[in-house]
Amino acid sequence: MSTAKEFVLYSYFRSSASYRVRIALELKSIDYEYRTIHLLNNGGEQHGADYTKLNPSREVPTLIHNVAASSAPIVLGQSVAIIDYLDRVAPVPHLFPESAHQRALVLQACEIINSGSQPLHNLRVLKKLVDDFKISEDQKTEWTRHWIRYGFEAFEAAVKSHSGKFSFGDAVTAADCFLIPQLANADRFQVSTAPYPTLEKIRSNCEKIPAFAKASPAQQTDFPKT
Ligand SMILES: N[C@@H](CCC(=O)N[C@@H](CS)C(=O)NCC(=O)O)C(=O)O
Structure with a gap:
């Protein structure tokens, strides 16, 4: 059993x-x-x-x-x-720091993606735009790219002065757990990350940690085989 x-x-x-x-x-x-x-x-x-x-x-x-x-x-x-x-x-x-100020900064970075970027190009939003407002595939892609870039601009500004190897210093925080999947969305929609050097630095450091690789879409059991 x-x-x-x-x-x-x-x-x-x-x-x-x-x-x-x-x-x-x-x-x-x-x-x-x-x-x-x-x-x-x-x-x-x-x-x-x-x-x-x-x-x-x-x-x-x-x-x-x-x-x-x-x-x-x-x-x-x-x-x-x-x-x-x-x-x-x-x-x-710990993925959220103990200090009230640091914890709020980490949450702020998470929310830049969680409420200020990803929901705007979520599946049901895109479906509504296509079904009811008849936007084209190209417009759908451009819409998605816009909101990904919008979030990255804010994230870059929010973490730039705090970052070390990761978004906040040299220890992984929840902010990195939110950033890496949004960078995967950027890859999927061919959004260049060149304008965001801090995000690129954080990504290359996260890629060295096995937990990030294990969590990636390609490693999941429902990832399409073909
Ligand atoms: N704010 C939610 C977002 C969840 C969310 O947007 N999930 C998407 C996939 S990334 C979803 O299930 N979308 C289904 C739909 O739009 O129909 C969270 O952080 O859990």
């Missing part, structure tokens, strides 16, 4: 929000069960009735924490909330 793992992640290989949480899980060496929610198949599995009960926003990621056999599992959506939760239940390595 197979026993459920303590942690379960509902994810999609290409989802940058899921990728953030995968990085945090890998950095913390948390073993977890990966469950795929295919965002395109059958009109999008995120809209299924059972999944919607877990994640009313109908998006990935969702984290389940099976705390104890005797208590109900903890179910969490929203990558900021999930990573904050993981940082409390598995504090090593």
